Amino acid sequence: MQLALLVSYPALLHLAYMRGSSLLASLALGFLVLGIFYKPLRHRNPRVLTALFISALILGLSAYWQVSLLLAKLPALFFPVVLFIVFAGSLMPGREALVTSIGENARGPLSEAMRRYTRFITKLWAGIFLIIIVFTVLAAGMGGDNIWSLLTNIVIYPLVGIVFVGEFYLRKLLFPDHNHPGFIEYLKIVTSAGITRPGK
Known part of the structure; x- marks a missing residue:
């Protein structure tokens, strides 16, 4: 049910x-909010x-004031910005790369080669989210709503999914x-990792 809500959004x-x-x-x-808060x-x-009632x-x-189409543009920028900060922040000196941290927390100490690889993947995801931010802003400023929506709602999600699955294999x-x-x-x-922290 949670996946259906998030995919339908x-x-x-x-x-x-x-x-x-x-x-x-x-x-x-509403589907997005329900999908995010489905488990709790x-x-x-x-x-x-209470949060759902307020939402x-x-x-x-x-919807009544006809501003939902404007409001709906916020998540498309908010989520990539947050994820970029999380991934890029974990690459700062003295911190552990996020993908490395997730891997070690789940499977124990990683080999040096795997640590280098997971750090590279952390950089890759930071770069991907930065590119998404740039194209989202450009599409909002230069294209119409239909073009912006096609990019942010139809094109980006499958591409991110392809990278995610492809990297796993x-x-x-x-x-x-x-x-x-x-x-x-x-x-x-990955979904239970709690990626709100940028690293150790």
Whole structure:
């Protein structure tokens, strides 16, 4: 259910821009909020329930005032900026690269070769998110809403997914002797890693 909500978000949001529908944009943002808070929502966390109520109120008013299409542009820039800060911040002197940290926390100490590789992958993701930020800003400033939405909601997500999956299998190919998790386990490791901290 959580995956369905998150996958539906960009498709529904693109449809909202194609039709110029503030109501659909609010609905898409609602899917995003529910997808993000799906797990704590299942435990009926009071803070999460309060946050959802406030979010629903804001999205409802946004649809009524016809500003949801403008509001919906914020996540497309907010998430890449946050992820760039997290990945790039972990590359600062005295800190451990984020992908290295996630790997060691999940599978124990890494070999020196694997540490170099995971540091490179951290740099790669920082670069990818920086490129996404640049193109998102350029598309917002130079293209119409439909072009911007096509880039941010239809093009970027599959490309990020391809890089993510491709890197997983490339890692197994380059380091055949390493104790690699299965792909589903790898997804669980990444999603439960808590990447809000930039490194040690």
